[in-house]
Amino acid sequence: MSVLPAWSTAPTAIVTGGASGIGLAIAQRFSAEGATVAIFDRNGGAATDAATAITAAGGRATGYGVDVTDRSRIDTAVAEVTRTLGAPTILVNSAGLDGFEKFLDISADSWQEILAVNLTGTFDCCQAVVPHMIDAGWGRIVNISSSSAQTGNPLMTHYSAAKAGVVGFTKALAQELGPRGITVNTIPPGFIDTPMLRRTEDRGFLGPGVQAAEATTPVRRVGQPEDIAAACAYLVREEAGYITGQIIGVNGGRTIG
Template sequence: MTGERPGERRTALVTGGGSGIGRAIALRLAEDGFATAVLDLDTEAAERVAEEARQKGHEAVAFGGVDVSDRPQVDDAVRRVRETLGGPALVLVNNAGVSATQGFLKITDESWNRIMAVNLNGPFYFCQAVVPGMKDAGWGRIVNISSSSAQSGQQYMAHYVASKAGLIGLTKSLALELGPAGITVNTIPPGFVDTPMLRDSEERGLLGGSVSHHAELTPVRRAGRPEDIAAACSFLVSEEAGYVTGQVIGVNGGRNT
């Protein structure tokens, strides 16, 4: 799979690309031949991932300090990506997200709004910013990284789950509207992937057991890897996936079927 056809060079934009799943996706898309923009709030993390891709001979540029919940910053970042990489972002992966664990009655307006701002408003802003360029090109791929918790529910995470469920709904609606323009929109809800966020939950005793314990309860008998999500994303942004849109592609080792 490649991001380049004869006479054509394509740019991929990955939010939250500085670590975990976002890092794996950014590196995979760079390997696939896309000129890859690695966006993250953490400037140093974004630069480390972009440099890692460049060391392997791929084209990647870091754009740090980007708060996806701030529309002016989003619009500016999309403009800078276009200017720096010489073309519009024709692949968008909305991966940036934040999590929180709170009893329902303890969720404050501030906490609710922050979760929604990053996890749902951010993808909305980025989609609005990149879709015009995709329409002009007659081709585009959008992949939204949601969460398996939006399919099953999760206690003490009502705000997080609601934001990710909203992202699934946004995906389905955009797929119907943008399909005639040559743009596909899909979502991957990862389940139990070994990331810094999962390990933090383990350390805080929020998993109800260790990562190893839960891996043994997973049908494939292991935790997911960020590279598992990146592989699915690689397919969804490829030419071969042009007939796949509006889909929820679970990558969870069989934990949700």
């Protein structure tokens, strides 16, 4: 049986938060499958380094310093991508910021910062890119949410709320954009071994730690960024055009439903 190519023509994909962790794994996977990748990250040097490594491996990638809380920079970067790499028809919103604070200690500034990165940044990036998808009559959006949106987490009411917002945003946008040939889905990662998770462990917010989580995960291992990238790579394929508005859990069975 022959394997269908991911796309009939190589698309341009934007991956936010693409310089490390889940975002980097997604950028690498897209490149390996033939996409041209624009890596957006607030650490512009890291974005450039990641793109250089992908290019050295035979792919096509360019890094851009983009803070997703800065709408004007998002718009400028999307215009640069369109001019130099081609109009983007794939968008993965992977940029994220966590936070651990007691509910009564969460300040207005902290609340706004968490929402600005995780929810408003997702909205702004979609709004900047969707016109190019409409022009093409085809598009794929994957929003990286969090299992915290499904279960809630103590000390993370602001983060859980923001990521739950991403889930609702995804469902609504999928219904609006479906007739335009654009699908919108969300992946809420579970326990994934990323630099963010390790920082959380170092700060003492993971109880017994990352490795201990294996015993309470049905598949008996901690997830890797490549697990999320594999699911994301399927959702942006042409053959995934009948999947939209869905929550695709990638969590080793830790969260059901």
